[in-house]
Amino acid sequence: MANPLISNDRVAQEVREALATTLRQDAAGIDMNTSIVNGLSATSIDFLDINFRLENVFGIQLATQLLLDHVEEDLGEGKAIDRDGKVTAPAAEMLKMYLGDVPGIEAGMFADEVATVVTPQVVADGVVRVLDTLPDACTLCQATEWKSDDGAKVACGSCGKDAEYPNGDDLTKAWIADVQREQQLFGDA
Numbered sequence: 001m002a003n004p005l006i007s008n009d010r011v012a013q014e015v016r017e018a019l020a021t022t023l024r025q026d027a028a029g030i031d032m033n034t035s036i037v038n039g040l041s042a043t044s045i046d047f048l049d050i051n052f053r054l055e056n057v058f059g060i061q062l063a064t065q066l067l068l069d070h071v072e073e074d075l076g077e078g079k080a081i082d083r084d085g086k087v088t089a090p091a092a093e094m095l096k097m098y099l100g101d102v103p104g105i106e107a108g109m110f111a112d113e114v115a116t117v118v119t120p121q122v123v124a125d126g127v128v129r130v131l132d133t134l135p136d137a138c139t140l141c142q143a144t145e146w147k148s149d150d151g152a153k154v155a156c157g158s159c160g161k162d163a164e165y166p167n168g169d170d171l172t173k174a175w176i177a178d179v180q181r182e183q184q185l186f187g188d189a
């Protein structure tokens with residue numbers, strides 16, 4: 001279910017701000033569909049910094065592991081990345097489903113190159129994926145009324161406790177399990 005208190009525009013704006021601050025660029029000039037690695041010259045350290053900023057703004061925990069790593073961990077070594085370090089066909093299928101309409105994902109590409117297809121929009125989608133799991137009720141007082149003073153952090157409308165979202169890695173794991181159950185992309189692993 002969509003988070004009723006946080007707009008997708010706000011998420012996009014915060015992703016641009018986080019990228020701009022980390023990479024010392026002008027937020028307004030950041031295209032949501034550019035490659036963060038190739039177009040904005042971000043390193044893996046920069047990604048950690050960008051995620052950290054977004055986690056603080058929204059009060060969430062984003063995934064720390066990539067989808068392919070989760071597949072390897074949950075469905076078995078070699079399922080997502082072959083012995084040459086290349087993405088397997090079913091893993092490429094799953095990545096396309098996960099990342100949405102992002103060009104550049106192909107079976108046989110090097111797993112190391114997957115990070116280059118990540119765009120600001122992909123990061124924003126990852127934030128929204130967590131925000132959309134806002135629970136029905138406060139974990140402290142069970143009230144079912146949420147509020148947001150700044151349009152980014154959500155708190156209980158009754159006791160004021162910050163909303164507790166599932167973390168990004170758990171959501172990714174659950175998503176992989178669902179897709180595998182429904183589509184058997186990886187055979188009957």
Ligand SMILES: [Zn+2]
Binds near residue numbers: 140143157158159
């Ligand atoms: Zn409460």
